[in-house]
Amino acid sequence: MADVRLASVSKRFGTTAALTDLSLDIEDGDFVVMLGPTGAGKTTTLRSIAGLDTIDGGDITIGGHSVAGLTPAQRDVAMVFQQYSLYPHLTVRDNLAFPLKSPLMSLDKAAIKRKVAEVAEVLHISHKLDNKATALSGGEMQRVSIGRALVRDPAIYLMDEPLSSLDAKLRSELRVELKRVQADLGATLLYVTHDQIEAMTMATRVGVLDKGRLVQFGTPRDVYENPASLYVATRLGLPRINALPANVFGAGAPSGATTIGLRPEHIRQGEGRSTRVTRVEHLGDQTRLHLDLDGHALVTLTDAHSALSPGDTLSVTPANPLWFDSAGARVG
Amino acid sequence: MNDSVATRAAQATPPGVARRVKGLSDRAIAWIFVGPTIFLLLAINIFPLIWTIRLSFTNFRANRPNREVEWVGLRNYERILGDSDIWLSMQATAHFLIWTIVLQVLIGFTLAWLINKKFRGNDLWTTIIVLPMMLSPAVVGNFWTFLYQPQIGLFNYVITWFTGADPSSFEMLGSVNLAPWSIIIVDTWMWTPFVMLICLAGLRSIPDYIYEAAEIDRASKLRQFFTITLPMVLPFLMLAVLFRGIENFKMFDLVVQLTGGGPGSITELASINLKREAFEKWRTGYSSAFAIILFVTVFGLASIYVKALNKVKER
Ligand SMILES: Nc1ncnc2c1ncn2[C@@H]1O[C@H](COP(=O)(O)OP(=O)(O)O)[C@@H](O)[C@H]1O
Numbered sequence: 001m002a003d004v005r006l007a008s009v010s011k012r013f014g015t016t017a018a019l020t021d022l023s024l025d026i027e028d029g030d031f032v033v034m035l036g037p038t039g040a041g042k043t044t045t046l047r048s049i050a051g052l053d054t055i056d057g058g059d060i061t062i063g064g065h066s067v068a069g070l071t072p073a074q075r076d077v078a079m080v081f082q083q084y085s086l087y088p089h090l091t092v093r094d095n096l097a098f099p100l101k102s103p104l105m106s107l108d109k110a111a112i113k114r115k116v117a118e119v120a121e122v123l124h125i126s127h128k129l130d131n132k133a134t135a136l137s138g139g140e141m142q143r144v145s146i147g148r149a150l151v152r153d154p155a156i157y158l159m160d161e162p163l164s165s166l167d168a169k170l171r172s173e174l175r176v177e178l179k180r181v182q183a184d185l186g187a188t189l190l191y192v193t194h195d196q197i198e199a200m201t202m203a204t205r206v207g208v209l210d211k212g213r214l215v216q217f218g219t220p221r222d223v224y225e226n227p228a229s230l231y232v233a234t235r236l237g238l239p240r241i242n243a244l245p246a247n248v249f250g251a252g253a254p255s256g257a258t259t260i261g262l263r264p265e266h267i268r269q270g271e272g273r274s275t276r277v278t279r280v281e282h283l284g285d286q287t288r289l290h291l292d293l294d295g296h297a298l299v300t301l302t303d304a305h306s307a308l309s310p311g312d313t314l315s316v317t318p319a320n321p322l323w324f325d326s327a328g329a330r331v332g
Numbered sequence: 333m334n335d336s337v338a339t340r341a342a343q344a345t346p347p348g349v350a351r352r353v354k355g356l357s358d359r360a361i362a363w364i365f366v367g368p369t370i371f372l373l374l375a376i377n378i379f380p381l382i383w384t385i386r387l388s389f390t391n392f393r394a395n396r397p398n399r400e401v402e403w404v405g406l407r408n409y410e411r412i413l414g415d416s417d418i419w420l421s422m423q424a425t426a427h428f429l430i431w432t433i434v435l436q437v438l439i440g441f442t443l444a445w446l447i448n449k450k451f452r453g454n455d456l457w458t459t460i461i462v463l464p465m466m467l468s469p470a471v472v473g474n475f476w477t478f479l480y481q482p483q484i485g486l487f488n489y490v491i492t493w494f495t496g497a498d499p500s501s502f503e504m505l506g507s508v509n510l511a512p513w514s515i516i517i518v519d520t521w522m523w524t525p526f527v528m529l530i531c532l533a534g535l536r537s538i539p540d541y542i543y544e545a546a547e548i549d550r551a552s553k554l555r556q557f558f559t560i561t562l563p564m565v566l567p568f569l570m571l572a573v574l575f576r577g578i579e580n581f582k583m584f585d586l587v588v589q590l591t592g593g594g595p596g597s598i599t600e601l602a603s604i605n606l607k608r609e610a611f612e613k614w615r616t617g618y619s620s621a622f623a624i625i626l627f628v629t630v631f632g633l634a635s636i637y638v639k640a641l642n643k644v645k646e647r
C-alpha cells in the first residue's frame with residue numbers, strides 16, 4: 001500500500017476537457033470516494049492513475065515516485081472496471097486466480113486456491129466458482145470483478161462504480177463488507193461513484209467532481225456540513241437540499257447571497273412563514289413532507305406518525321441555513 | 333332486419349376464420365414457401381446420392397448404357413480398398429490437405445495478427461492481401477503456370493535471386509519432388525487470405541477492455557497472447573480449418589490447371605483420380621463406390637471435427 005498524489009492533472013479527449021487541473025492527495029490507508037455525475041471525469045481519473053490513459057499535463061506519484069511513462073503493471077494498481085471486464089472464456093475461479101498467476105506474485109497453487117476461496121467467501125460467490133464468467137447475472141459479474149481486485153495487495157485499489165448494478169440489499173451488505181476489508185487490510189482505496197450514500201458511509205475522505213474539476217475535498221462530515229458551493233451541497237444529502245430565493249423568509253440574508261440552501265433537517269416547524277402541505281410520504285421510520293411556499297417547492301422531514309395531510313397549513317422557519325451567491329459559491 | 337343480422341355476423345367473424353375462408357390455412361402457406369426448396373433439394377441432392385449408392389453395387393458403365401447391368405454386391409468396394417492407385421491418390425490428398433492447412437493457418441493467423449495492430453493504412457493492406465481469393469481458380473492456375481516457367485517464370489527467377497541456383501535447373505511443375513509443393517504453394521497463396529479474414533474477425537471480436545484488465549492484472553504480452561488471444565480466436569480458427577479442409581479434400585480445379593495430376597500421377601489427388609475413373613475409364617459403378625467412400629470419409633471427419641469445435645466453443 002502506498003500514498004497516491006495527483007498534481008494539477010489534466011486530460012483532454014479532442015476538444016472535451018475530461019480533467020482540468022486536478023490535484024488530489026490520497027494518504028496511505030485512505031478510503032477516498034470521488035463523487036460526481038456521469039461525465040464528471042471519474043472514470044478518466046481512475047484510468048489515468050492506472051496508466052490506461054496518458055495524461056496531458058501534471059504529474060501522478062505513487063509511493064512518492066512519479067509514474068509517468070510506467071505501464072499499468074509497473075504501477076501495481078488493482079482496478080474494478082465500470083463494465084465488469086471479466087475474461088469471458090474463463091471460469092469465475094480462473095478469473096479470480098488470473099492476477100495471482102502473474103510471475104510477479106510467485107504464489108504456489110495452494111496459496112492461489114486459498115486466496116480465491118477466501119475472496120469468493122467474502123463476496124458470496126463461492127457457489128459460482130465453476131461457472132463460466134458469461135453465465136452469471138450482472139450483480140455476480142460485478143462481484144467477480146471486485147474479487148479480481150481484492151485477491152491482490154496492490155499500491156492502491158481503484159474502483160469504478162463497483163456497486164452500481166447490484167440490488168439494494170446486496171449493495172448495502174457489500175458497502176459494509178468493502179469498508180471492513182479495507183480497514184482490515186489497511187488498504188488505500190480510490191472509489192468513484194455517483195451514489196452519495198456510498199460516499200457518506202464508506203469514505204474517510206470525499207472528493208466532489210464537477211466537469212473534470214475537483215471542487216471540494218474533505219471528510220464526509222465536513223463536505224456535508226460545509227459545502228463550498230450549491231453544486232456540492234446538492235450532491236450530498238437525501239432528500240436534496242432545498243434551494244430558494246434568499247429573501248423568501250424575509251431579511252437576514254448576508255450581502256451577496258441570492259440563494260438560501262435549506263437541508264430538510266434545517267427547517268423548524270411550528271413558527272415563521274406558513275406553507276401548504278402538498279404531499280405526505282410515509283417511509284416507515286420517517287415522513288417526508290412536500291410543502292409549497294409561495295409557489296416554491298420545499299421538502300422536509302417529520303416524525304413517522306405525523307397526522308398532517310395534503311391541504312394542511314404548516315409554519316416553517318430556517319435553522320442554520322447555507323447561503324450562496326448567484327454563481328453558486330458559498331457566502332455564509 | 334335480414335340486413336342487420338348479416339352485418340352482425342360478418343362483424344362477429346374472427347379474423348382467423350376470415351383468412352381460412354379465403355382458402356389457405358397457415359400450414360398450407362408454409363408448405364407453399366418451403367415446397368420448391370424441398371423439391372429442388374430432393375431432385376439435385378438426395379436423388380443423385382441415392383442413385384450413386386445404387387450404382388456403386390453394379391458394374392454399370394455410362395458409356396455403354398445398353399449393356400446389361402449386373403449386381404456385383406460389395407465387389408467394387410473390395411477392389412477399391414485393395415487398389416494401390418487409389419491409396420496413392422488418398423495419400424496425395426492427405427499430404428496436400430495437411431500442408432495447405434498448416435501453412436494457411438500459420439500464415440493466415442500471423443497476417444491477421446499483424447493487420448489487427450492499429451497502424452495507418454491497414455484497410456488498404458487488407459484489401460491487397462484479400463485479392464487472390466477473389467480471382468477465379470482457372471485464372472490463378474494459368475497465371476501460376478506462367479510464373480512457374482523455368483526459363484521466363486518470375487517464381488524461378490525469385491528463387492534464383494535468393495539461392496543463386498540456375499533458374500532453369502528446376503521445374504516446379506515438372507519434377508516429381510517439387511510438383512506436390514507447387515500446388516500447395518498456389519493454394520496457400522490463393523486461400524491464406526480467407527483464413528486471415530476469419531482470424532481477423534476473431535481478433536476483432538475480442539474487446540479492448542479485456543486486454544486492459546490483463547494489463548492491470550500484470551499479465552505479460554506473451555501470457556496475454558496465450559491466455560486471451562489464442563483461446564478466444566480458436567473457435568474462429570477451427571472454423572476456417574473446417575472450411576479449408578472440406579474444400580481441399582475435393583480440390584480439383586487448381587491441380588487440373590497446374591499439373592493435371594502429373595508428373596506421372598504424383599499430384600493425382602483423390603478427386604482427380606475419381607474423375608479419371610468415372611469419365612475417362614467410364615467405370616461408373618466402380619467410381620460411384622469410390623465417391624461414396626470419399627463422401628463417408630469427409631462426412632465422418634467433419635462430424636468428429638464439429639463435435640470438437642462445439643466443445644471448444646462451450647469451454
Ligand atoms: N475515450 C474517450 N474519447 C472521447 N471522450 C471521452 C473518452 N472517455 C471519456 N470521454 C469524455 O470525458 C468526459 C469524462 O468522462 P468519464 O471520465 O468517463 O466520466 P464519468 O466516469 O464520470 O462518467 C466525458 O465528457 C466523456 O464524454
Ligand SMILES: [Mg+2]
Pocket residue numbers: 042043044082160
Ligand atoms: Mg464512468
